[in-house]
Amino acid sequence: MSVAVLDDYQNVARGLADWSSLPAGSALTVFDRPLGDLDATAAALAPFDVLVVMRERTPFPAALIERLPNLKLLVTTGARNLSIDLHACAARGIPVSGTGMVGTPAAELTWGLILALAKRIPAEDRALREGRWQTGLTGGLAGKRLGLVGLGKLGTQVARVGQALGMEVAAWSPNLTDERAAAAGVTRLEKAALFATADVVSVHLVLGERTRGVVGAAEIAAMKPTALFVNTARAGLVDEAALVDALRHGRIGGAGIDVFATEPLPANSPWLDLPNTVLTPHLGYVTQENYAVFYRDALDDILAWRAGTPKRLLTAG
Numbered sequence: 583m584s585v586a587v588l589d590d591y592q593n594v595a596r597g598l599a600d601w602s603s604l605p606a607g608s609a610l611t612v613f614d615r616p617l618g619d620l621d622a623t624a625a626a627l628a629p630f631d632v633l634v635v636m637r638e639r640t641p642f643p644a645a646l647i648e649r650l651p652n653l654k655l656l657v658t659t660g661a662r663n664l665s666i667d668l669h670a671c672a673a674r675g676i677p678v679s680g681t682g683m684v685g686t687p688a689a690e691l692t693w694g695l696i697l698a699l700a701k702r703i704p705a706e707d708r709a710l711r712e713g714r715w716q717t718g719l720t721g722g723l724a725g726k727r728l729g730l731v732g733l734g735k736l737g738t739q740v741a742r743v744g745q746a747l748g749m750e751v752a753a754w755s756p757n758l759t760d761e762r763a764a765a766a767g768v769t770r771l772e773k774a775a776l777f778a779t780a781d782v783v784s785v786h787l788v789l790g791e792r793t794r795g796v797v798g799a800a801e802i803a804a805m806k807p808t809a810l811f812v813n814t815a816r817a818g819l820v821d822e823a824a825l826v827d828a829l830r831h832g833r834i835g836g837a838g839i840d841v842f843a844t845e846p847l848p849a850n851s852p853w854l855d856l857p858n859t860v861l862t863p864h865l866g867y868v869t870q871e872n873y874a875v876f877y878r879d880a881l882d883d884i885l886a887w888r889a890g891t892p893k894r895l896l897t898a899g
Contacts, residue, residue, distance in 0.1 A: 584652075585632040587877075590641040594866075599877035603785070609661050611891030616640070616846065621750050624649040630681055631655070632887075635881045637867065639845070644670035647851050655679070657883045658896070659876035665787060673865065677887060678896045688866035689739035692784055692814045695838025696723075698860045700782075700808045721808075724748035729780025730768070731797060732815070733758055737786035751775055753893045756792060774873060775786035777804040783814065790817035799824035805834045812838040817845075820863045840866050 583605055587595045587893040591611050601610050602605045610861045611630070617640065624646055627633060632655045635642070642656065647670045656671060658693035661680045671678050694810055698704055700721045709717045727745040730753040742753045745767060752769045754776045757880060778785060783805065797813075797820040804813065813835060822843050828834050836858040845864055853861055879894065886893045 583632060583888070584630045584632065585610050586627060586630040586638075587612045587634045588627075588879075589616065589636040589850075592873075594873055595634075595877055599881040602882065603881065603885065612870050620646055620649075620706070628652065632657065632884055634664075634877075634884075635659070635663070638665040639663040641670075641750060643667050647671060647674060647676070654776050654825065655884065655887045655892070657681070657880045659683070659880060661894075662896065667894075668896060672726045672898055674773075679880075679883035679887065679892060679894045680896050681883065681894065682701060682861060682866065682875050684875060685735060685809060685873045686739065687864070687869045687872055688741070688786075689736050690735075690770055691840060691862065691866050692740050692786075692812055692838075693743050695814065695840065695862070696782055696784070696810065699812075699836045699838050704860055722863050723782070726750070726781035727752055727779055729753070729776040729783045730769070730786060731773075731783065732756065732786035732788075733768060733869055734786060736815075737784075740784055741766055741768050745886050749782075752780065755794075773801065774804060778800045778806075780809060781806065782810045784812040785815045785819055787815055787819055789818045794818050795821055797821065797825075802834065808835040809834060810834070810836050810838070814838075814840040817843045819843040826856065829858055832858070836860075838862075876899050 591614060593614050595612050600729060617626045627650055631652055633653065634657045636659050642665060644667045648668060653676055656676055656678045658666060659681050660683050666678060668678060679800040700723055702718055702720050705730060706717065724747060726749055728749045728751045730741060732755045737753065744751045752771045753763055754771050754773045758770055760770050785797060787796060799821050802824050825837065829837055838860045840862045841864055883894055
């Protein structure tokens with residue numbers, strides 16, 4: 583059995599699971615960088631029986647799946663992967679298994695970005711190293727409004743920290759009720775009111791057909807000129823061009839962004855020359871604890887499939 587682990591950017595996969603427990607004669611290959619376009623990816627992956635993919639780093643549309651004649655099992659880290667065409671896999675009889683994950687890293691990173699922006703941590707760190715001292719005023723958060731776009735598990739975690747810091751927390755999502763918001767100690771607002779009044783807006787929705795582009799040009803234009811915008815969810819939730827334009831022309835105070843329409847960011851990305859941003863390379867799930875669960879469960883999925891009892895199966899909706 584030939585197994586490939588994709589997109590192991592940190593070269594940690596081999597050390598986070600006991601791959602020696604694969605059946606005798608198995609071969610493990612680890613790819614530590616993106617494979618390229620569709621043709622290059624198909625050529626590289628065609629020999630393998632089993633593929634372990636890291637979240638949504640390498641898309642698996644039908645056009646790729648049909649060019650992988652040996653593929654018998656696809657494992658994705660996490661419990662969902664919108665970049666895999668599950669219908670195409672089902673048509674080929676290829677099971678797709680997921681893994682568990684730790685539920686807190688994205689909320690932690692959200693607060694890292696908020697604090698980095700409000701307290702000017704990256705800018706002051708750079709200035710200090712260049713010999714300059716206290717180059718600007720930082721912003722306080724107590725008494726300010728935190729606006730959450732989404733109040734599920736992650737949004738609620740972010741809300742609790744905001745409340746602990748003395749912030750007033752408001753939220754909106756397509757299905758949020760007054761009762762659900764009140765249970766979290768949060769005020770439900772209509773979307774327009776949230777964007778117009780929040781001092782910090784943070785996005786925590788699942789990307790889907792109903793939520794794609796849910797933060798559009800109108801919402802960004804409604805924000806205060808001092809407001810901060812944070813996205814650790816998915817790039818497709820936000821009109822990226824409108825956000826970049828607002829930042830470039832100083833129409834909002836700044837942004838902390840962990841997710842991008844094109845990943846990894848190309849060298850000519852417009853994000854890279856925006857001064858009022860803190861950017862991270864999709865680190866929301868990239869923790870030691872999460873990766874340990876990912877690769878442990880991925881190996882378990884392979885062994886279960888090999889034994890004829892595949893587990894953690896993802897099915898097309």
